[in-house]
Amino acid sequence: xxxxxxxxxxxxxxxxxxxxxxxxxxxxxxxxxxxxxxxxxxxxxxxxxxxxxxxxxxxxxxxxxxxxxxxxxxxxxxxxxxxxxxxxxxxxxxxxxxxxxxxxxxxxxxxxxxxxxxxxxxxxxxxxxxxxxxxxxxxxxxxxxxxxxxxxxxxxxxxxxxxxxxxxxxxxxxxxxxxxxxxxxxxxxxxxxxxxxxxxxxxxxxxxxxxxxxxxxxxxxxxxxxxxxxxxxxxxxxxxxxxxxxxxxxxxxxxxxxxxxxxxxxxxxxxxxxxxxxxxxxxxxxxxxxxxxxxxxxxxxxxxxxxxxxxxxxxxxxxxxxxxxxxxxxxxxxxxxxxxxxxxxxxxxxxxxxxxxxxxxxxxxxxxxxxxxxxxxxxxxxxxxxxxxxxxxxxxxxxxxxxxxxxxxxxxxxxxxxxxxxxxxxxxxxxxxxxxxxxxxxxxxxxxxxxxxxxxxxxxxxxxxxxxxxxxxxxxxxxxxx
Amino acid sequence: xxxxxxxxxxxxxxxxxxxxxxxxxxxxxxxxxxxxxxxxxxxxxxxxxxxxxxxxxxxxxxxxxxxxxxxxxxxxxxxxxxxxxxxxxxxxxxxxxxxxxxxxxxxxxxxxxxxxxxxxxxxxxxxxxxxxxxxxxxxxxxxxxxxxxxxxxxxxxxxxxxxxxxxxxxxxxxxxxxxxxxxxxxxxxxxxxxxxxxxxxxxxxxxxxxxxxxxxxxxxxxxxxxxxxxxxxxxxxxxxxxxxxxxx
Numbered sequence: 001x002x003x004x005x006x007x008x009x010x011x012x013x014x015x016x017x018x019x020x021x022x023x024x025x026x027x028x029x030x031x032x033x034x035x036x037x038x039x040x041x042x043x044x045x046x047x048x049x050x051x052x053x054x055x056x057x058x059x060x061x062x063x064x065x066x067x068x069x070x071x072x073x074x075x076x077x078x079x080x081x082x083x084x085x086x087x088x089x090x091x092x093x094x095x096x097x098x099x100x101x102x103x104x105x106x107x108x109x110x111x112x113x114x115x116x117x118x119x120x121x122x123x124x125x126x127x128x129x130x131x132x133x134x135x136x137x138x139x140x141x142x143x144x145x146x147x148x149x150x151x152x153x154x155x156x157x158x159x160x161x162x163x164x165x166x167x168x169x170x171x172x173x174x175x176x177x178x179x180x181x182x183x184x185x186x187x188x189x190x191x192x193x194x195x196x197x198x199x200x201x202x203x204x205x206x207x208x209x210x211x212x213x214x215x216x217x218x219x220x221x222x223x224x225x226x227x228x229x230x231x232x233x234x235x236x237x238x239x240x241x242x243x244x245x246x247x248x249x250x251x252x253x254x255x256x257x258x259x260x261x262x263x264x265x266x267x268x269x270x271x272x273x274x275x276x277x278x279x280x281x282x283x284x285x286x287x288x289x290x291x292x293x294x295x296x297x298x299x300x301x302x303x304x305x306x307x308x309x310x311x312x313x314x315x316x317x318x319x320x321x322x323x324x325x326x327x328x329x330x331x332x333x334x335x336x337x338x339x340x341x342x343x344x345x346x347x348x349x350x351x352x353x354x355x356x357x358x359x360x361x362x363x364x365x366x367x368x369x370x371x372x373x374x375x376x377x378x379x380x381x382x383x384x385x386x387x388x389x390x391x392x393x394x395x396x397x398x399x400x401x402x403x404x405x406x407x408x409x410x411x412x413x414x415x416x417x418x419x420x421x422x423x424x425x426x427x428x429x430x431x432x433x434x435x436x437x438x439x440x441x442x443x444x445x446x447x448x449x450x451x452x453x454x455x456x457x458x459x460x461x462x463x464x465x466x467x468x469x470x471x472x473x474x475x476x477x478x479x480x481x482x
Numbered sequence: 483x484x485x486x487x488x489x490x491x492x493x494x495x496x497x498x499x500x501x502x503x504x505x506x507x508x509x510x511x512x513x514x515x516x517x518x519x520x521x522x523x524x525x526x527x528x529x530x531x532x533x534x535x536x537x538x539x540x541x542x543x544x545x546x547x548x549x550x551x552x553x554x555x556x557x558x559x560x561x562x563x564x565x566x567x568x569x570x571x572x573x574x575x576x577x578x579x580x581x582x583x584x585x586x587x588x589x590x591x592x593x594x595x596x597x598x599x600x601x602x603x604x605x606x607x608x609x610x611x612x613x614x615x616x617x618x619x620x621x622x623x624x625x626x627x628x629x630x631x632x633x634x635x636x637x638x639x640x641x642x643x644x645x646x647x648x649x650x651x652x653x654x655x656x657x658x659x660x661x662x663x664x665x666x667x668x669x670x671x672x673x674x675x676x677x678x679x680x681x682x683x684x685x686x687x688x689x690x691x692x693x694x695x696x697x698x699x700x701x702x703x704x705x706x707x708x709x710x711x712x713x714x715x716x717x718x719x720x721x722x723x724x725x726x727x728x729x730x
Contacts (some may be wrong), residue, residue: 058502101720131609156686205644322674386567429534432555433532433533434569434570434572436531436553436555436558436574437530437531437554437558437563438580438581438584438586438640439555439559439587439644440555440556440583440584440587441555441587444583444587446580448572448580448583449572449575451574451575452572452573452574452575452623452624453574454574455574455575
């Protein structure tokens with residue numbers, strides 16, 4: 001009857017390619033595949049690390065060897081062969097003492113394709129940016145401006161060399177080496193990542209941002225981020241991720257540790273758009289990530305994530321509310337389409353008195369995907385007057401996808417107040433027809449409905465990224481109804 | 483303006499409309515009345531292009547152009563507007579954002595630029611005042627938690643914004659108290675002019691005290707069985723539908 005049906009749209013979008021699926025031919029130095037103590041030592045040596053760091057990695061590696069890969073998540077995939085991955089790959093021209101002018105023009109071209117010109121970023125957005133390609137950090141902008149305020153923002157490799165006492169004091173304090181299988185692996189082989197320190201009482205004047213990119217085939221990316229907000233400071237941090245389209249699965253096992261000291265506040269936002277695999281479910285990134293923050297007295301940590309990519313996601317950004325009156329927040333949009341699987345959520349561990357946590361999770365499933373929310377709210381015996389509010393909403397598109405909610409609540413203190421709300425809905429034909437009648441085509445109508453559904457979370461993103469995230473949602477989902 | 487010729491339509495093989503003929507000229511107000519299950523709402527859905535119904539025969543012409551093969555949004559772009567009996571909720575999408583999207587999609591389809599923000603704001607202010615809408619109302623999620631009256635007022639607000647050629651009001655009076663009814667009817671009357679037309683679908687004559695029709699048609703069992711002037715509505719109110727049944 002109509003000239004452009006939902007069916008047409010579906011076909012068009014199934015054939016829509018992952019926009020960031022290009023590969024840049026960079027001259028890279030890549031380690032042979034496989035993992036043993038020698039490789040771990042070689043990574044450490046390559047990065048000219050002090051002995052304590054090498055020992056720390058070896059300790060993690062030995063712990064990892066004793067561990068088994070977890071299977072409790074609601075995801076199914078062929079386990080990666082950890083001996084078939086190269087654990088270090090670096091674009092050759094990334095010199096650790098670089099300035100922007102020294103950056104490989106091919107790399108700069110790649111950033112352009114990714115829509116992030118560093119120059120532009122500098123001028124327009126007031127966003128300081130670190131970019132990690134494969135295993136190393138290649139450009140950190142705005143270093144000087146930040147240094148004037150005493151803010152340290154650099155790759156973690158540099159930080160290990162330049163601020164060893166800070167790194168040594170905090171590394172592994174939130175996510176210990178043997179925390180879990182992937183965290184242990186990361187602790188042994190992490191090659192780069194970002195380090196950030198905000199001094200006492202300083203309000204970071206700009207968004208700090210890291211852009212992660214897997215470029216080389218057959219490599220894993222194991223970045224480590226350590227962010228310390230000293231007493232009374234504030235920082236907003238954003239990370240974005242993409243990878244080329246490949247038929248094989250690539251492993252990404254990152255660890256992020258946040259430390260919010262007394263009265264400090266950290267906002268940490270993620271837009272994750274790793275390659276999700278093709279429409280038959282071939283290829284895509286395995287995204288097994290451990291993110292956790294700790295709040296001292298009166299401190300606040302907010303995690304906001306928009307997860308649209310990866311074939312398999314296993315990720316629970318968490319907050320340990322150690323100090324009294326501390327606040328933890330988790331705002332999440334997880335979108336799965338085709339054969340994607342996501343098992344994501346958060347842990348809020350209330351240790352201090354009058355601690356508060358809020359969890360808003362929006363799961364959107366389409367195609368044949370499976371989308372699970374898994375969350376833990378734990379109130380310890382000493383956490384008097386702890387409060388939690390959780391809301392988990394699922395939106396289903398079509399009849400072949402699944403939405404699952406696994407909320408765990410453990411309360412050892414009778415003064416705790418815990419609320420949990422959950423809804424599941426489907427985009428209705430009547431909603432689409434209503435929009436159509438007002439002149440809004442189906443494609444646009446779905447985008448509108450999905451954005452409305454996700455609004456509470458989108459609103460938490462920094463302005464300039466909210467628009468990008470909104471676009472990403474549209475691209476990931478269009479054509480999923482019908 | 484709108485001309486319907488020998489329209490037959492069915493849903494799941496059940497024929498609901500059995501040959502409707504209707505001629506609405508610019509500047510006219512027509513009312514369709516009839517008992518429950520006569521096919522009134524089906525007719526309005528079909529004019530708007532709801533694909534759950536199958537049109538087996540007949541034509542729907544808008545200003546002489548057959549629109550019966552067009553998608554609902556294309557009909558909307560050409561000036562068909564349906565005020566829904568049960569407007570749906572769209573959580574998280576504000577009244578303003580929704581109407582802004584609708585206006586700009588229509589403009590895009592007609593080869594126009596997006597409406598400048600200041601012009602849009604001015605128009606929204608003007609039309610919301612016409613319907614005595616609170617400013618706060620505009621930032622609420624579309625139809626979410628709206629009272630019956632608010633929903634209908636919002637429908638007419640959208641109509642005012644979109645300025646359709648043919649507006650179909652499907653049971654717009656249901657769920658309205660007398661004040662809301664007056665406001666809604668007043669809005670419709672102010673929007674009516676020589677270049678557009680209104681089709682009112684209603685159960686009761688009550689709404690027709692406020693929106694005065696030029697013609698009244700009685701729809702029964704999928705056919706228009708009687709047509710007349712506005713006095714026909716009073717007759718129906720008084721005597722019910724049985725006497726017409728007896729007549730035919």
